[in-house]
Amino acid sequence: MFKQFFAACVIGLGGFGVAGNAAAATVRPLLLDEIVDSAAIAFHGTCIANRVERDTVTNFIVTYTTFEVRDVIKGGVAFTHVIKQIGGILPDGESGMVVDGVPKFAVGQDYVLFLAGVSSLGFSSPVALAQGSFSVRHDKAGGQIVMSRDVRELTAKMPRAVLPAKVVDADAEVPLRQLGLDDFKQMARTYAKQAE
Numbered sequence: 796m797f798k799q800f801f802a803a804c805v806i807g808l809g810g811f812g813v814a815g816n817a818a819a820a821t822v823r824p825l826l827l828d829e830i831v832d833s834a835a836i837a838f839h840g841t842c843i844a845n846r847v848e849r850d851t852v853t854n855f856i857v858t859y860t861t862f863e864v865r866d867v868i869k870g871g872v873a874f875t876h877v878i879k880q881i882g883g884i885l886p887d888g889e890s891g892m893v894v895d896g897v898p899k900f901a902v903g904q905d906y907v908l909f910l911a912g913v914s915s916l917g918f919s920s921p922v923a924l925a926q927g928s929f930s931v932r933h934d935k936a937g938g939q940i941v942m943s944r945d946v947r948e949l950t951a952k953m954p955r956a957v958l959p960a961k962v963v964d965a966d967a968e969v970p971l972r973q974l975g976l977d978d979f980k981q982m983a984r985t986y987a988k989q990a991e
Contacts (some may be wrong), residue, residue: 801870815832822923827949833922834884834909836870838862839931839980842900844873847883847891853916858883858890860900863891867905868980869987878910879920901939905931907979931976937974946971950982 831837850857855889861877872873880898884891900906900977907928913919921927931938942949946962959978965971974982 798894803967804908812849813937822926825923825926827983827987828953828990830909830922830927831869831983832990833911834869834927834987835912836872836876837865837868837907837908837909837983837987838864838872838876838906839868839976840864840876841905842902845883845902847885847918849885850879850916852884856883856890857918858899861951862900862906862908866980867933868984869909879917880891880919880920896924900928900930907931907976907983909983929979934972936975939945939973939980940976941973943972946974953982954989956991 810821810900825833842860844859844861845857846859846861848859849855858880859877861875864872864874864876882892882894882897885894907929909922910919910924911927929940929942932941933939947965947967950958950962959974959982961974961978962971962982
């Protein structure tokens with residue numbers, strides 16, 4: 796399904812040429828169990844490099860992002876992992892293609908990523924575009940995953956047994972928009988193992 800969706804996006808973007816903005820992709824909101832189930836691999840890593848160039852096969856402008864893998868959550872992942880996504884601004888600063896919805900990664904920033912498989916053209920993005928990418932914020936309490944959606948909504952269909960106590964015991968009236976990094980990774984890892 797991902798390959799068909801991605802191929803449709805790439806073909807649809809073909810008319811945009813070498814520069815400009817592509818139309819935003821519409822992706823239905825997914826719950827965390829759907830994101831984990833759809834991921835070929837998942838890991839916690841640090842973005843260590845971004846490289847933008849014109850793809851020799853498709854002639855699209857693409858961004859290669861390299862991650863140093865800190866912890867594998869699902870699948871087999873090497874110490875470093877590179878993804879290729881459509882869009883980016885070429886080093887000359889004058890040519891580029893911005894695709895709304897395709898996540899961007901900042902060098903030095905930590906992420907927990909749930910990646911779809913690699914397409915026949917070598918593209919790989921987080922599941923459901925930005926929905927499969929979670930930024931890690933470091934503070935005195937350690938790493939925190941900060942989310943735009945309430946954690947209870949995101950985990951609504953996950954088995955109660957895999958949920959951290961903070962999610963189970965949270966006051967339903969107060970939005971819960973962050974979760975400890977270790978709790979988040981353990982929840983996703985436990986769910987992925989149960990779903991195998």
